[in-house]
Amino acid sequence: MATEDLEWERSKISNQDMNLLKRLGFTKKKDALRFPHEESYPSPPMEYRVSFVDHLIRGLSPPIHEFLRGLLFVYGLQLHQLTPNSILHVSIFITLCECFLGVQPNWALWKRIFCLRRNGSHGVAYNIGGVVICVRSDVDYFDVKFPDSVQGWRKRWLYVHEESSDSMEYNIAPFDGKAKILRRRSWDAEASEEEKLATEALMTRIRELQSTRGKELSGIQITAYFLRIRVQPLQARKNPLWTYAGDEDVERLSTDLSAKDLEKLIRRISKLSKKDTIPSSCKVKPFCSANPLPEGHLVLSSLPPLPEGGEVEERAVVTDDNQGASRPESGVGGSHKSAASLEKENETEVTSSTRSSLPAASPKGKRKRDEAIDSGASKADTSRAEKTAPNAGEETLDLYDAALVSSDDEEEDAPIDETARTSTSRTLVVSEARPDGDETSPPPQNPERPTPAPFMKELVRFGTQFIGYRDYAGELEEKLAEANRRADALAIELEQSESAHTKTVEDLQKRLDDAKRALEENVAQHSAREEEILSRLETQSRRFVRRTHQEYELENPEDDELLDALSLLEIHGTEARNGLAEAEAGLSRLFPYFFKKKEEPAVFIDLAKCFTGNEDLGLQLRQEGLKVGVEGTMALIAESQQQVDWSKVGDTGKIETKKWQSLIKAAKPNSKKILATLGYKPAPAPSSSKPEVK
Structure with missing residues (x-):
C-alpha cells in the first residue's frame, strides 16, 4: 500500500486561530510555541516538535505529559502522525482517570480500551495523521461524538517546545516528515490476565459512570470539564487533576473562558450541532480540592514502558506496506462500529503478516524485559499467534531463519514467530532470502532436526x-x-x-x-526658565511691598527659592484681594451721595472709574451743601417774618470774604441749635476746605 504525506505546504494559521490560542493561554509562556514563517516544509528549531492548532485545542500543551510520551515511544510514532481526534481520546482518558477514577493515567487500563489503526483512503495510507486511536469493539466506552471531518487541520501546523530530558530516548523522536509509519504489534497490545484483574474495579467504575440513572457521564461532559477548568490534560504537570484548586490553581493556562467561547470551542471539536445543548457541568462531581479523594483511596500508577536509561528492546514491526489502512479520520473517530469493522477487515492481514514477516535482529545485546511490555503484545496475542502458526505440512521457516532470531538472551524454546526485538535507535529487518533451496518453496520444517x-x-x-x-x-x-x-x-x-x-x-x-x-x-x-520665573516673582513681591509698605517672612520656608518666592506672592495676593474687597464696599456706600441719578455698576473696575474721573467730586458735594445752606437760611429768615431786602442780599459783588466768614462764625451758635432741631449731627472733624464763592 502506498504511503502519502499529503505534500507538506506552507502553514496557514489565520488571525482567528492566533486570537483563539491567545485566549486559551498558549502564548502566555515565552517560547512555548513558535510559528512558521514562509517555509513550505517543517523545519523545527532545536528542542521543538511539529504539532497542530487542532492538537492544542484538544488538550495538548508543552511540556508534554509523560503518558503521551510513553504512548509515542511504545507505538513508534511522532506527534504529527496522530489525528486530532486521537489526541482528544488521550485527553479524555487522562481526565477520566484523574478526575473521576482518582488514579494516575493507567497503561493497563488503556490497553483494555484502545487500539491503533492506520488512517487512509482510496488505497493510500496517510503520513500526516496516518494513525487513529480507536475504541475496541468489545469495550463499552463513552460516546465522544467526534466530528465527521476536521477540515484543513493538516495545514495549520506549528512548532511546540519539547523540554529535553537527560535520557535522549525518553524525549519524543525528532521530527522526520518522511519517516514511514510501521504498524507494530504494540498497536493491538492487550492487557495480561494480571493487568485485567488489577483494573477490573476501574472498568466496573467506568460502566457505573455511564449507566447510573440521573448521573450519566458522557465524553462531551469530560471534554467540557477540562476545557472549562483551563488545565491541559496532555501537559506535564506537578499536580494531578484531583488536586485542582479552582481559579488559583497553578496549572491553569488562562482565566475562565466566556460561555460563548466555551460553547463555540466544544462545538468545534465535537459533533454537536446548534440544536444540541452544551453541558454546563458534569452530572458526576469530579475529584478536586473541594471534593478530595476518599481516605484510604488506592492511587494506581501504570505508565507505558518508557526506557529507563541505555538501550532497550523496541516494539516489533509486524508489517509495513502489506498492512491495509483503516478508513480516514472521519470514519473512525469514535464509533465502535467503525473500529470493529476495521479490526475484522485487518484481522486476516495482521495474521498473515505476523506469520510471514521475519523478526528483526538486535544489533546489540539487550537487557531482558517482559515481552508483553516491550513489544506491547499480551498473552492473548501470543496464543493467537500460536494458533495461526503453520502446521507440519505447511510452509515454515528453516533452521537458518531460526538462527537469525536466536540470541544468547532468548529462551531456548521461544517460538519462531516470536515478537522481534531491536534497539530503540534503529530497526533491522532481516532479508527473507534463503541460502539454499528454492526461494519460492522452502522445505518444510522438521521438528526433529537438530539445532544449529x-x-x-x-x-x-x-x-x-x-x-x-x-x-x-x-x-x-x-x-x-x-x-x-x-x-x-x-x-x-x-x-x-x-x-x-x-x-x-x-x-x-x-x-x-x-x-x-x-x-x-x-x-x-x-x-x-526657573531663574526667569524666580526673577519675575521677586519683582512682583517688591511691587507689593512698595504699595503696601509691609514686608512678610515665611514661617516654614521650603528651602527652595522658587517655591518660597511663590509663597510670598500668594501672601501679597491675599492682601491685595482683601484690600480690593474693602475698597469695593466703601465705594458702593459713597456712590449714592456723588451719583444720585446713576445706577451703581456691577463690576468693581467700572465702579472705581466713576471715582477716578477728571471731576472733583468733593467740590461738587460742598457746592451742593452750600446751595442747601443758602436756601435753608432764606427759608429761616422768611419764617421769622423779618423784612429783608433780597435785592441787596443777592448783590454778591459787595460781599467781602472775611466779613462773610466772620458773620458765619457769629451765626454758628444759633445755627447749631437750628441744626440740632432739624436732627443734623455735624461730623467730628470739620472740613479744612474753604468754600468756593462764585
Whole structure:
C-alpha cells in the first residue's frame, strides 16, 4: 500500500486561530510555541516538535505529559502522525482517570480500551495523521461524538517546545516528515490476565459512570470539564487533576473562558450541532480540592514502558506496506462500529503478516524485559499467534531463519514467530532470502532436526551485528555530515550576528550620546526658565511691598527659592484681594451721595472709574451743601417774618470774604441749635476746605 504525506505546504494559521490560542493561554509562556514563517516544509528549531492548532485545542500543551510520551515511544510514532481526534481520546482518558477514577493515567487500563489503526483512503495510507486511536469493539466506552471531518487541520501546523530530558530516548523522536509509519504489534497490545484483574474495579467504575440513572457521564461532559477548568490534560504537570484548586490553581493556562467561547470551542471539536445543548457541568462531581479523594483511596500508577536509561528492546514491526489502512479520520473517530469493522477487515492481514514477516535482529545485546511490555503484545496475542502458526505440512521457516532470531538472551524454546526485538535507535529487518533451496518453496520444517551448532549461532549473531553496525555507522556519517553543514551555517549566522551586533552597539552608542546631549540642553533650558520665573516673582513681591509698605517672612520656608518666592506672592495676593474687597464696599456706600441719578455698576473696575474721573467730586458735594445752606437760611429768615431786602442780599459783588466768614462764625451758635432741631449731627472733624464763592 502506498504511503502519502499529503505534500507538506506552507502553514496557514489565520488571525482567528492566533486570537483563539491567545485566549486559551498558549502564548502566555515565552517560547512555548513558535510559528512558521514562509517555509513550505517543517523545519523545527532545536528542542521543538511539529504539532497542530487542532492538537492544542484538544488538550495538548508543552511540556508534554509523560503518558503521551510513553504512548509515542511504545507505538513508534511522532506527534504529527496522530489525528486530532486521537489526541482528544488521550485527553479524555487522562481526565477520566484523574478526575473521576482518582488514579494516575493507567497503561493497563488503556490497553483494555484502545487500539491503533492506520488512517487512509482510496488505497493510500496517510503520513500526516496516518494513525487513529480507536475504541475496541468489545469495550463499552463513552460516546465522544467526534466530528465527521476536521477540515484543513493538516495545514495549520506549528512548532511546540519539547523540554529535553537527560535520557535522549525518553524525549519524543525528532521530527522526520518522511519517516514511514510501521504498524507494530504494540498497536493491538492487550492487557495480561494480571493487568485485567488489577483494573477490573476501574472498568466496573467506568460502566457505573455511564449507566447510573440521573448521573450519566458522557465524553462531551469530560471534554467540557477540562476545557472549562483551563488545565491541559496532555501537559506535564506537578499536580494531578484531583488536586485542582479552582481559579488559583497553578496549572491553569488562562482565566475562565466566556460561555460563548466555551460553547463555540466544544462545538468545534465535537459533533454537536446548534440544536444540541452544551453541558454546563458534569452530572458526576469530579475529584478536586473541594471534593478530595476518599481516605484510604488506592492511587494506581501504570505508565507505558518508557526506557529507563541505555538501550532497550523496541516494539516489533509486524508489517509495513502489506498492512491495509483503516478508513480516514472521519470514519473512525469514535464509533465502535467503525473500529470493529476495521479490526475484522485487518484481522486476516495482521495474521498473515505476523506469520510471514521475519523478526528483526538486535544489533546489540539487550537487557531482558517482559515481552508483553516491550513489544506491547499480551498473552492473548501470543496464543493467537500460536494458533495461526503453520502446521507440519505447511510452509515454515528453516533452521537458518531460526538462527537469525536466536540470541544468547532468548529462551531456548521461544517460538519462531516470536515478537522481534531491536534497539530503540534503529530497526533491522532481516532479508527473507534463503541460502539454499528454492526461494519460492522452502522445505518444510522438521521438528526433529537438530539445532544449529553453537559456533553457527555466534557466526550468525556476529554477522547480524556487523550488518547493524555498518548501517548504523552509515547513518551516523550522514548525521555527522548534516551536523557539519548545520555547524557551518551556524558559523556564518554567528559571524553575521556579530557584525550586526557591532553595528547595533555603535548605533546604540550614537543614540545614547544624542539623548545625553538633548537631556543636557533640556536641563539648561529648564534652569534658565526657573531663574526667569524666580526673577519675575521677586519683582512682583517688591511691587507689593512698595504699595503696601509691609514686608512678610515665611514661617516654614521650603528651602527652595522658587517655591518660597511663590509663597510670598500668594501672601501679597491675599492682601491685595482683601484690600480690593474693602475698597469695593466703601465705594458702593459713597456712590449714592456723588451719583444720585446713576445706577451703581456691577463690576468693581467700572465702579472705581466713576471715582477716578477728571471731576472733583468733593467740590461738587460742598457746592451742593452750600446751595442747601443758602436756601435753608432764606427759608429761616422768611419764617421769622423779618423784612429783608433780597435785592441787596443777592448783590454778591459787595460781599467781602472775611466779613462773610466772620458773620458765619457769629451765626454758628444759633445755627447749631437750628441744626440740632432739624436732627443734623455735624461730623467730628470739620472740613479744612474753604468754600468756593462764585
